[in-house]
Amino acid sequence: MNWKPNRSSHLSLHIQITDWIKERIQNGEWTVGTKLPAQRRLAENFEVNRSTVVAALDELTADGLIETRPGGGTYISNDSWNILLKNAQPDWDKHITESIHEPNYHTIQLINEYEQDQDIIRLGTGELSPSLLPADAIEQALQSITLQPRDMGYSEPKGNKKLRSVLSQHLKNRNIHASPDNILIVSGALQALQLISLGLLEQGSVVFQESPSYLNSVHPFQSAGMQVISFQKNEEMQTKLKNYSSRKQSIFYTVPTLHNPTGSTMTLGERRHLLETCHSLHIPIIEDDVYHDLLFSHDTLPALKALDESGQVLYIGSLSKTLSPGLRIGWIVGPQPVINRLADIKMQTDYGSSAISQQIAAHWLQSQLYEKHLHVLRSELEKRAQFMHTLLLKYFSDAASWHKPTGGFYIWLRFNKPIVNKSLFLRLIKQQILINPGYIYNPHDQHHIRLSYAYADLAEMEKGLVILKQALR
Amino acid sequence: MNWKPNRSSHLSLHIQITDWIKERIQNGEWTVGTKLPAQRRLAENFEVNRSTVVAALDELTADGLIETRPGGGTYISNDSWNILLKNAQPDWDKHITESIHEPNYHTIQLINEYEQDQDIIRLGTGELSPSLLPADAIEQALQSITLQPRDMGYSEPKGNKKLRSVLSQHLKNRNIHASPDNILIVSGALQALQLISLGLLEQGSVVFQESPSYLNSVHPFQSAGMQVISFQKNEEMQTKLKNYSSRKQSIFYTVPTLHNPTGSTMTLGERRHLLETCHSLHIPIIEDDVYHDLLFSHDTLPALKALDESGQVLYIGSLSKTLSPGLRIGWIVGPQPVINRLADIKMQTDYGSSAISQQIAAHWLQSQLYEKHLHVLRSELEKRAQFMHTLLLKYFSDAASWHKPTGGFYIWLRFNKPIVNKSLFLRLIKQQILINPGYIYNPHDQHHIRLSYAYADLAEMEKGLVILKQALR
Structure with missing residues (x-):
């Protein structure tokens, strides 16, 4: 019994003693029936007041771990092992705090x-x-949906073919020409970012963003170990981009139309400038275009993707802001090897998005219901x-x-x-x-x-x- | 011009020369109108045959990057910069191969x-x-579903309350007593593993599994940097578990009922033994129970979760193997802090599962349709x-x-x-x-x-x- 409680610990002395005795029982050093030394001996050994020892023993007695036997003497109780076993939970707190993903703010x-x-x-x-969600109309539309048994199975890696064909048409309104093979269906724009983070960036990559940014309120990149660098609007991009991107792989995240949270929309000049700057430095761009369909005026500016001649823009769209977040349907448009890669990771993440949500989305986009x-x-x-x-x-x-x-x-x-x-x-x-x-x-x-x-x-x-x-x- | 092509490279000499000249143009060393040295001079400089230089220059001419002017001499063409810019795609291949997530086999x-x-x-x-999927019945059931507008918005972090209540009832059939707050709705069992990997394990943690294992065909843990250790059936667990788990956090993944891929089912003794061994070493268990409802006999053995008195088992269920993979609906049952943590990460991953899929799942489980x-x-x-x-x-x-x-x-x-x-x-x-x-x-x-x-x-x-x-x- 060389052990003594630590006087500078944040744990009180009697709790340290209680824990120490529990440990002796748990690791089998003090087996059932072992007689404990007298209180005075314990107090001397631990170099504490006797009242501290009494407090510790009272607690162990209350827990059923020790018992006083007729005739005197304190013993490790018959039930002690079971009691300790029952209480021995995995240390979930430790698991949580030491794990990889950052918690939400x-x-x-x-x-x-x-x-x-x-x-x-x-x-x-x-x-x-x-009150703005067309729940009634969605409910009604459910009745005109025909479910093919095949569609209720696991989905193709890139998502339901019909929905991708419909989207390929739909994107033409935005002057984006993408075949169904260049489109991946995802469960909302946030999942798109998650897949890009895991599937296209090496650890420690640089993610550029405008400040303020929606990206600061979620952590798809940060939690995978990426470094996020913010630009102030109008800050000279060229040099900063060049400095950071020469060291590591990088990507530029932007919401050019109806930016979240500022609501601002880039001019055509700003769009061209961003594209050219990133282009000359070989920095791919993530264009988050989920608010576009909510522009009050018809006077819309081209998507970066529509101006992109070299396949450097990954375009993200979604129905969450316009039709219903509950559907969990969005899409990524990009070069085919990139889409194949992201589809492969999507299959390893959740085996595809809800088949019924995809059916509903296809139905709404194809009929004029959505427009x-x-x-x-x-x-x-x-x-x-x-x-x-x-x-x-x-x-x-x-x-x-x-x-x-x-x-x-x-x-x-x-x-x-x-x-x-x-x-x-x-x-x-x-x-x-x-x-x-x-x-x-x-x-x-x-x-x-x-x-x-x-x-x-x-x-x-x-x-x-x-x-x-x-x-x- | 000190540079020379590398004769041990896997790229041919003339391609190395072509690339090197392109680089000079791109980084602005050789601007538009620059006159190139004569072919003989180049050949001497690069220490190659003159025919190699000719092959390189032919290729650059074909690309429009250099041009022969009347009167002789080869010059960097007026259009060279634009041509290079247009072709300069981001190096997606590099992005893909160096990124974090492993590809599927x-x-x-x-x-x-x-x-x-x-x-x-x-x-x-x-x-x-x-032919075994009840697509008609699901289609029909769609008509008895009433969509509340509120349900079509973003879901609660843990998922639709009604579905969680129904599941809480449903799980009692399996002798698992879990309140709706102890249940998280996920988009299938694979996502459950993904969330556990990101939210409960430190990098480098040890994941134990039986060999052969479904886990080898997907990478939710490996891609997050966990070490996967396989057990042969009947191998002595205690020592191996103790050795590995003492170094790092660890968790045990198992499919005790109708194991994938072997189809075997653990005996009650094996279940107890696994629970106790893991318990004494404080190793949490992931119980993947997605095949249980497909046992041919009614003679079912208790889930590990039903035997778990200390909250060490995370239980995973799903409708993918029984009702429809297309719904993408599964669940995790566990201690509340763990479920809160996983829900927080789910919100950061995809903002919840499809609202309509959740409605359908609740309807099928609650009515006797599912049974x-x-x-x-x-x-x-x-x-x-x-x-x-x-x-x-x-x-x-x-x-x-x-x-x-x-x-x-x-x-x-x-x-x-x-x-x-x-x-x-x-x-x-x-x-x-x-x-x-x-x-x-x-x-x-x-x-x-x-x-x-x-x-x-x-x-x-x-x-x-x-x-x-x-x-x-």
């Missing part, structure tokens, strides 16, 4: 959690309000955008600035003072208001809130903004 | 590819025949198993051995001689027969084929086995 975990609360006003949600729905949806969103803009003029014109939206879901509200921090976020939750603070898109940002006019109804928007204004006082 | 890629060929006979497929379907399915599979067994007796009784199946899809056919190799696999493909060779489940195995009686129809089974027999001569 705490703020985002809270957002995910509080979004389940039906009474909370969601001022920042990147999701259409249930008709978009028509209604855009005008609804535009009304909401106008309303939120008016509210902001009414309540925030002296404290903040913003651009009037040209499409999508968001207003990137900039406060004159750096007041958007976690404490504000938490205070608002207590008042049943959920915001998306700017710091989840750029950790150094304390000026912005991403407002969304897509989720809350008009009355909630006003109520929410009024409470926000009060909270800022 | 070539044999599995071929299986994935040839499974799309409707005329091929699939003797090994781990999937129900379309009724199982009843029919099991008896169909048993007939098929009996038929294949009879065929094997007829054609292979002198060349191979096997166990009569007690459920599921597979017969693990063992040939007396080591004749199952890639060449056999490829020869059979030419004859329109697709097999799952044993070496995809254990790289050293040349004795086994995983036969499946779930996919091919009876006539195809016989035709396929006859061709297999001939191919082995």
